[in-house]
Amino acid sequence: MATRLHRELADRTAGPDSLALQVRGLGRAFDGRSVLRGVDLDVRPGEFVALLGASGSGKTTLLRILGGLDIGFSGTIRVPTARSVVFQEPRLLPWKRVWKNVAFGLRDSDARAKARAALDEVGLRQHADVFPATLSGGESQRVALARALVRAPDLLLLDEPFASLDALTRIRMHALVAELWARHDPAVVLVTHDVDEAVLLADRAVVLIDGHLETEVDINLARPRHRGTPGFAAIRQLLLAHLGVDADHDSPPDPPGPPDPHQN
Amino acid sequence: MESLTSPVAAATAEAPPAPDGPQAAARPRRSGPTVEVTGSPEANNREWVRWVRRVLALVVIVVGWQIGCSTGLIERHQMSSPATVVRTIWDMTRSGELPDAIGISLERAAKGFALGIVTGVVVAVIAGLWRAGEDLLDTPIQVLRTLPWLALIPLFIMWFGIGETPKILLIAIGVFFPIYLNVFAGIRNVDLRLVEAARTFGATRRQLIVDVVLPGAIPQFLVGLRLALSVSWLSLVIAETLNADSGIGYLMNRAREMLQTDVIVVCLVVYGALGLLFDVLVRLLERRSFRWRRGFTGN
Ligand SMILES: Nc1ncnc2c1ncn2[C@@H]1O[C@H](COP(=O)(O)OP(=O)(O)OP(=O)(O)O)[C@@H](O)[C@H]1O
Ligand SMILES: [Mg+2]
Numbered sequence: 001m002a003t004r005l006h007r008e009l010a011d012r013t014a015g016p017d018s019l020a021l022q023v024r025g026l027g028r029a030f031d032g033r034s035v036l037r038g039v040d041l042d043v044r045p046g047e048f049v050a051l052l053g054a055s056g057s058g059k060t061t062l063l064r065i066l067g068g069l070d071i072g073f074s075g076t077i078r079v080p081t082a083r084s085v086v087f088q089e090p091r092l093l094p095w096k097r098v099w100k101n102v103a104f105g106l107r108d109s110d111a112r113a114k115a116r117a118a119l120d121e122v123g124l125r126q127h128a129d130v131f132p133a134t135l136s137g138g139e140s141q142r143v144a145l146a147r148a149l150v151r152a153p154d155l156l157l158l159d160e161p162f163a164s165l166d167a168l169t170r171i172r173m174h175a176l177v178a179e180l181w182a183r184h185d186p187a188v189v190l191v192t193h194d195v196d197e198a199v200l201l202a203d204r205a206v207v208l209i210d211g212h213l214e215t216e217v218d219i220n221l222a223r224p225r226h227r228g229t230p231g232f233a234a235i236r237q238l239l240l241a242h243l244g245v246d247a248d249h250d251s252p253p254d255p256p257g258p259p260d261p262h263q264n
Numbered sequence: 265m266e267s268l269t270s271p272v273a274a275a276t277a278e279a280p281p282a283p284d285g286p287q288a289a290a291r292p293r294r295s296g297p298t299v300e301v302t303g304s305p306e307a308n309n310r311e312w313v314r315w316v317r318r319v320l321a322l323v324v325i326v327v328g329w330q331i332g333c334s335t336g337l338i339e340r341h342q343m344s345s346p347a348t349v350v351r352t353i354w355d356m357t358r359s360g361e362l363p364d365a366i367g368i369s370l371e372r373a374a375k376g377f378a379l380g381i382v383t384g385v386v387v388a389v390i391a392g393l394w395r396a397g398e399d400l401l402d403t404p405i406q407v408l409r410t411l412p413w414l415a416l417i418p419l420f421i422m423w424f425g426i427g428e429t430p431k432i433l434l435i436a437i438g439v440f441f442p443i444y445l446n447v448f449a450g451i452r453n454v455d456l457r458l459v460e461a462a463r464t465f466g467a468t469r470r471q472l473i474v475d476v477v478l479p480g481a482i483p484q485f486l487v488g489l490r491l492a493l494s495v496s497w498l499s500l501v502i503a504e505t506l507n508a509d510s511g512i513g514y515l516m517n518r519a520r521e522m523l524q525t526d527v528i529v530v531c532l533v534v535y536g537a538l539g540l541l542f543d544v545l546v547r548l549l550e551r552r553s554f555r556w557r558r559g560f561t562g563n
Contacts, residue, residue, distance in 0.1 A: 067464055068464065069460055069463070069464060084464065084465065085461070085464050087457070087461065089457065091457050091458055091460075091461040093458060093462070093475065093476060093479070094556050094557065095479040095480075095482075095556045096475070096556075104462065104465055104467065104471075104475070105462070105465035105466035105467050105471065106466075107466070131555065131556040132556075133556060133557060147465065151465070151466075
C-alpha cells in the first residue's frame, strides 16, 4: 500500500490546470467495519472545500489518509507532496520553543527567519521564544497554523482546527484563515461540523454520509462574508437539510457584525 | 500556579429574600452558601519560609539527640552524641582516613551507576523504539527483574572473587532495572499524536527519535534516575559491608569489631549526607530540564 501511495506522489504532474487533489474510489475499513467506501473527490488548486458530516462519519479518517498518516486504504489518491495538516489539537512539542516548533522539519537554511515571518502573519511575533505551555488555546492553534503555512503547502488540511476555541476566538480565526488563504492560495480541505464555518469560508461544501460523499453544494457568495451576506441563510438551510437537521428547529443566531480581518 | 489556599476563608449563608419584599412577585431565587477567598499575590515568593521550615525540623532533631546524650538518656556505647560525631569526623578527616574511604566508595558508586545507566538507557531505547527489540529484550529482562539482585552476591563472589568487579557489577545491576523500566515506559508513553504530527511535518527518523521520542521520555527517565540513586547507594553499602578492605563500609565493619560507636555513626552520617546530596543534584537537574513544563507543585 505504501508503494502505491508513493508512486502516486511521484506521478503527480504539476501544472496550472491539474488538480490539487484527486480521490478515486477510496475505501477504508477498520476491523472489517467499513467507514469509507467509494469516495470520489476533486479539488482544484487554490480551491477551499469544506468537508461536513456527522460525528463518526469518517471525516478525520479521510483527512488522515489525505495527509499520508494512514495507508491502509483501498482506491487511489493523488496529492501534492507539499501538504500540511492542522489538527484538532495544536500538537506542539512542549519542549521546543514556539519558533522551533514552527520551523520543525524544515530543511532550509533560513528556517528561523521563515518561522518568524510565519509567526508574524498569525500575530504571534512576540511569542516566538516562549515554550508552548505558556500559550492560550487560541494562540497554540495559531502557532499550529503558522507551522502548517511555513511549508508553503499546495494542499492545506484542516481537521476541525477551531472546534475547541471559544466563539469570539473562532470568529477571529475564521478571518485569519480567510486572509491567509487569500494570500498564500493553497487548496484547502477543512473538516468541520459547523455549518456556519463552512458557509463563511468555503467555495464548496461536500457532505460525508454513510461513508461516501453524498452532496456537493457550491457556495458562490461574495467575500469577505459574514452571516448577513445575501444568500448566506439559504445555503446554510440547504446544508443543514442535507445533514438531516430540521432547520426550523435550529434558527440561525442573531447575525453579528462582519468579522474584522484585522482584529487580533 | 494560582494559590488555592487563602488566609481568609469565610463561609456565609444568605437568607432567602422575604416573601413580601419587592421581589415577591418574581421567580424565587435560590442562593447556597458562599465562600470568600482573598488572593495572596506573594504566595509564590515564600520559598525562604519553606527553607526555614525544612532546616528547623533538622535542627530540632539534632538538638534533641544532643540533649538525650548529655543527660544520659541515651547511653554512650549505644549512640554517640552529635558533638562526639563532629569531633570524630574532624579527627578522621585530619588523619586522611575518612576522605580516602569516601573517595573509594564514591568511585565504586559512580562506576556502577554509570554502567547501569548507560546499559539501562541503551537497552530501553532499543526495546522501546523497535518491536523486535522489545520482543527479544523485554521478556528476559522482566523475568530477571523478579530476582532480588542482592541474591546474586554469592554467585558474583564465586565468579569474580572479592575485588572491585563484583561490587561495581552489583551496583550496576541494581541501577539497570529502574532505569530500563522507566525509560522504556517513558518512550512508550510518548503521545502518539505528537509523533504523527512530527511525521507529517517531514521529521527524519533521527529527528523523530532525538526531538520527539527521547525528550518525551525524559520525565520518566528522571524518576528512574532517582530510584536508581537510592538503589546504587543501597547496593554499595551491602557490597562494602560484606567484603571490602577499603571504603566506608569497611570502616564501619572494622569499627564494629573494635566497638567504636562514634565511627559507625560517622559512617552512617556520611552515607546519609551523600545520599541527600545526590538527591538534591537530581532535583536540580529535573528543574533545569523542565523549564518547558507547568506542573502541579503542591500547596
Ligand atoms: N484507528 C481506528 N481503529 C478503529 N476504528 C477507527 C479508527 N479510526 C477511526 N475509527 C472509526 O471510524 C469511524 C470514523 O471516525 P472518524 O474519526 O473519521 O470520525 P469523524 O467524522 O472525524 O468524527 P468527529 O466529527 O467526531 O471527529 C468511527 O466510528 C471510528 O470509531
Ligand atoms: Mg474527527
